[in-house]
Amino acid sequence: xxxxxxxxxxxxxxxxxxxxxxxxxxxxxxxxxxxxxxxxxxxxxxxxxxxxxxxxxxxxxxxxxxxxxxxxxxxxxxxxxxxxxxxxxxxxxxxxxxxxxxxxxxxxxxxxxxxxxxxxxxxxxxxxxxxxxxxxxxxxxxxxxxxxxxxxxxxxxxxxxxxxxxxxxxxxxxxxxxxxxxxxxxx
Amino acid sequence: xxxxxxxxxxxxxxxxxxxxxxxxxxxxxxxxxxxxxxxxxxxxxxxxxxxxxxxxxxxxxxxxxxxxxxxxxxxxxxxxxxxxxxxxxxxxxxxxxxxxxxxxxxxxxxxxxxxxxxxxxxxxxxxxxxxxxxxxxxxxxxxxxxxxxxxxxxxxxxxxxxxxxxxxxxxxxxxxxxxxxxxxxxx
DNA sequence: AATAAAAGAGAACAAAATGTTTGTTATCAA
DNA sequence: TTGATAACAAACATTTTGTTCTCTTTTATT
Numbered sequence: 001x002x003x004x005x006x007x008x009x010x011x012x013x014x015x016x017x018x019x020x021x022x023x024x025x026x027x028x029x030x031x032x033x034x035x036x037x038x039x040x041x042x043x044x045x046x047x048x049x050x051x052x053x054x055x056x057x058x059x060x061x062x063x064x065x066x067x068x069x070x071x072x073x074x075x076x077x078x079x080x081x082x083x084x085x086x087x088x089x090x091x092x093x094x095x096x097x098x099x100x101x102x103x104x105x106x107x108x109x110x111x112x113x114x115x116x117x118x119x120x121x122x123x124x125x126x127x128x129x130x131x132x133x134x135x136x137x138x139x140x141x142x143x144x145x146x147x148x149x150x151x152x153x154x155x156x157x158x159x160x161x162x163x164x165x166x167x168x169x170x171x172x173x174x175x176x177x178x179x180x181x182x183x184x185x186x187x
Numbered sequence: 188x189x190x191x192x193x194x195x196x197x198x199x200x201x202x203x204x205x206x207x208x209x210x211x212x213x214x215x216x217x218x219x220x221x222x223x224x225x226x227x228x229x230x231x232x233x234x235x236x237x238x239x240x241x242x243x244x245x246x247x248x249x250x251x252x253x254x255x256x257x258x259x260x261x262x263x264x265x266x267x268x269x270x271x272x273x274x275x276x277x278x279x280x281x282x283x284x285x286x287x288x289x290x291x292x293x294x295x296x297x298x299x300x301x302x303x304x305x306x307x308x309x310x311x312x313x314x315x316x317x318x319x320x321x322x323x324x325x326x327x328x329x330x331x332x333x334x335x336x337x338x339x340x341x342x343x344x345x346x347x348x349x350x351x352x353x354x355x356x357x358x359x360x361x362x363x364x365x366x367x368x369x370x371x372x373x374x
Numbered sequence: 375a376a377t378a379a380a381a382g383a384g385a386a387c388a389a390a391a392t393g394t395t396t397g398t399t400a401t402c403a404a
Numbered sequence: 405t406t407g408a409t410a411a412c413a414a415a416c417a418t419t420t421t422g423t424t425c426t427c428t429t430t431t432a433t434t
Binding site: 002003004029030031041042045050 | 390391392393394395400401402403
């Protein structure tokens with residue numbers, strides 16, 4: 001890909017992130033984005049159809065790494081490794097979030113954090129779905145599988161939201177323990 | 188309150204609801220609202236500061252009944268009555284949603300359903316918080332109470348979201364059973 | 375029934391934001 | 405070096421927003 005495209009794309013992303021840290025998504029205008037990114041109006045619309053597009057692209061960029069790395073992790077270990085590996089996929093994910101490679105934390109602290117967590121949940125849902133299919137769960141109850149999948153990914157995201165709103169005082173390991181406790185009965 | 192005010196307020200609410208059924212919140216303009224409601228521009232801004240205000244007011248209106256009725260219910264029975272009353276607060280809430288007094292269903296089917304469910308969760312959180320405080324729970328584990336509260340209200344909302352997206356095929360009683368199953372270990 | 379107060383209608387307005395077009399310049403990849 | 409591509413700036417019509425007028429209708433009260 002053209003080096004210029006990469007540059008402007010990156011500039012727009014960082015500008016957008018910066019603005020998101022300041023104000024809520026709905027209050028941000030394209031004008032502000034292009035001013036902050038210091039790119040021409042035409043350029044913005046050449047890259048993205050609209051603000052929604054930009055958000056989507058940013059989310060894909062941000063959660064791309066995290067999810068794919070979690071996918072590897074879960075591929076080898078399962079959601080929770082039964083034996084020796086103490087690290088669950090969930091703990092893995094939480095650590096990734098905390099490490100904050102891509103300045104994702106700033107966005108998760110911001111007013112529009114839910115926006116991102118929605119995207120996060122969609123990715124998560126697939127990941128967990130696969131796990132359920134692969135692991136052939138002992139579905140002793142007659143509760144639909146996709147209900148369980150939704151419950152797990154949903155409550156994980158809600159936990160992260162809670163974590164963020166509380167200024168992330170807990171360690172990923174603590175959170176993972178909490179999550180195990182409330183989810184163990186169905187996993 | 189002036190009868191005129193009630194009328195226009197109602198007109199704006201129904202117009203807004205109608206539009207929300209058609210398109211997403213962010214795409215709706217004030218212009219469309221006042222055209223649909225057939226009120227003057229001045230009138231709208233006399234009632235609401237902006238679109239956000241309107242949404243908030245609508246949410247309060249919609250969830251007002253549901254939550255207060257649930258509050259009564261939980262006051263007398265607790266979240267889950269231990270003995271003879273088979274109806275949980277959660278089942279109660281689900282039935283209320285399904286009954287659809289205030290055409291809330293249309294809004295929960297719409298693109299912006301998450302918006303409403305966020306408000307819903309906030310109300311729910313308080314309700315459950317109170318229950319926990321009143322019931323003096325046997326917190327055998329060392330998991331923070333507000334984590335548990337968040338987990339319950341959060342996963343309830345996620346369940347409702349799942350329910351809605353699946354076109355509400357399950358009965359409230361079924362859903363309640365599912366919910367009991369995934370939540371029993373901590374309640 | 376008369377009246378003052380409140381609410382809405384309607385038009386007009388400035389300011390801001392959107393999305394597009396045009397022509398020019400700079401940069402890239404070959 | 406050269407053709408292709410991307411970015412730019414400026415201008416543009418259009419839409420949306422929120423406000424400010426004046427005028428009319430409705431309401432509650434006497």
